[in-house]
Amino acid sequence: MNYLMRRLATFPLVLLGVSILVFVAIRMVPGDSITAMLGTEAGLLTPAQRDSLAAYFGIDQPWFIQYWRWIGGILHGNFGISVTYGRPVLDVILERFPLTLELALLSMIIALAVGMPAGIYAATHNEKPSDLGVRIVAMIGQSTPSFVLGLLIIYALSAGFGVLPAMGEFAPLWQDPLRNLSQLILPAITLGFAFAASVTRISRSAMLDVLSDDYVRTARSKGASARSVIWRHALPNALIPVVTLSGIEFGYLLGGAVIVEQIYALPGLGRMVLDAILQRDYALVQGAVLFIAFNFMIVNLLVDLAYVALDPRIRLGEQ
């Protein structure tokens, strides 16, 4: 409990650091909201016109005043207004987040459902042709970029079968579950393929390590069945690296899967952040990065807590 409180107490400090980083980084990139809106036509503006637009976009004040206003707003629950959407930043983020969360969860389910059995199977058939086969597929999975796989799937379905899930407008799960699933299954497979490959490789190697441990040998010598040795004795210990990997990967996915969202035209968090950066929608970029950092910290915390559940020897927070 103490550990949990201490970890939660570090959150504001980390978020403060992230806020400074993102605030400075986005402003260090050349170009601003005015050039993002007008492109080269911005060169036709008079100084007075430029000043007027800078005031409109809220970039007419020095950096520290802009930062102070932004942070002050956040402390009052106001993340600012997105100039692209004309709406509060938090509303826009929370509108996009369910899709990203659902996609991340689906991808993780696919990755774990495929990757773990494949990894365990490969470990228990170590150095046999079937192990080699699994390793080759996993290697292909890890080295295939998601945009290649995504485009291949889209091309194969549209050119080969003349079908595609509806693209453009996303149906939320609670409104139309069938349509929602049809829109997310292919992106989830695209993301889950590489994710599953990583899970396969890490669970295979973790399993191989554990299978050579003394306690597994002891269990075998005491006559435990192969199934019992693997599922009861070895697997719980082999899970720790899998949980670590899945946690980190899941944390990344909660930040949005930009390329997959672009290819499948999904209005998720990743695409929103990319568009916001390109359009120099400072308030939206800043708010979204803080939100993503917060999610990542929560996932990290959950992973740490999962260690305790998986391995009673681990005592969090003890010196």
Add this chain to the structure above:
Amino acid sequence: MVHLTRKLLSGITLAAMLGVAVVSTQANAATLHMAWSQDATGLDPHKQTAFSSLRLLELIYEPLVRVDASLQIIPAIATSWEFSKDGKMLTFKLDPKAKFQDGTAVTSADVKASFERILDEKTGAAARANFLSIAGIDTPDAATVVFHLSQPDVPILTAMSDVNAAIVPASEIKAGSIGTKALGSGPFKLDKWDPNAKEVLSANKDWAGGATGVDGIEISVLPDEAAILAAMRTKQIDFALLNDPLVATLVPKEASLQLNRVPVLAYHVLQLNPSRKPMTELKVRQAISCAIDRQEVLDTASLGEGKVTGPLTIPALATDPSQLFCYKRDVEKAKKLMAEAGFADGFSATVIGATGEPPTAAAEAQVIQSQLAEIGVKLDIKMMELNVYVDAWLKGDFDMAIALNGGRADPYTMYNRYWTKAGNLQKVANYIDDTLDSQMQQGRAETDPAKRKAIFGKFEKHLAEMSPWIWLYTSYSYTAQQKNIAGFVPTPTGTLFSLSKVTIQQ
């Protein structure tokens, strides 16, 4: 393994079946399903300059006049117009049937308020630069508007055809709601805009131009153009705007699809910076012009999809490129010019380009790099994110720049920003001489079309010979459509306005 494969296949089949189920529920003959890869960036017609923004806004708002496919001025809100004999007064008669989408009539007061808003520096309208000759606006009655000009300004009429000069309700200007609410007098009303995702438009039943061909348009933003093509194959999308020639050239291979392509006014150009050595030397600039094989750049970077051009891209005014300085590649002449300028051993320079804007930018830079290497010019290519590029471009902070610059239906409006002494973008062009400035001023005041053509012909030849920039080619604007869509007219300005009369055949 076999089991795994079977599972995977059945999963994909299920997804495909679900896809079919979803697609079949979308069929709606009266709604045009459209897609583009880049969305509009805002709703204020006086402030937006992005291509997609203009294409969306011209379906909602109307200017006083329009240009047709042959770039002739035709009526929009105004039914007629007339310049006074001294060219300093321009009078418009408004269409009495013109109404905003809330049912109120479009009056001369709205026209006056709209132009006053554009001219107000607080608005931040980039198009203001085109209307600086407006000295006053009179509204003798509700259907008549008189613009008093400080000097004869023939191109102002073309500038008024742009959606950046759209007429908005005076009441909305007063309420400060332009940009947050889209209320125009155009053929469609904007029902929903989810930025970077979707727009929903419905027909404006009160449109003075008559009934629209469809009840509405749904525009989906599909960022990947290969995915747009895939969605057209499955008939999810009826009509699409494409930028990438690599994708566009695949459209004719699909039996159910039709590709519309038309040469546009925008031009691909290698901008030299004549304020930087050695581009300060005329002979060096001319050597670069002679060393570049424009047709090869077009063939390699853009699959030959376009046409080699000189500075003028307006078909009625353009000179045959073969008549312009060094449009036939001549490496020996280029080497001789380099030697005469004192650069027989060549020099090194950096060329900047924007990633993906246009999609051919990197390929153009690479072809030019290899061509200029033959005369000893070593080019370092620096590709940048669009905004970073725009920032450097506006500051004139480059040796050379690959650019796709927008065209206009009038050469003065198109080029006064660069090639007049008072041009707003002189700091980008970094070259001006008395001849260019004087030709531009003559062209601005001349009302006789034949004389204007002659003036701008000389302007074009002089510009090509001075070679501050190396004009390369004009590309095509591409739209793809299902073959059951009828009535779309592609134009050199890239406007989608004719979607107002498009119909979906059953």
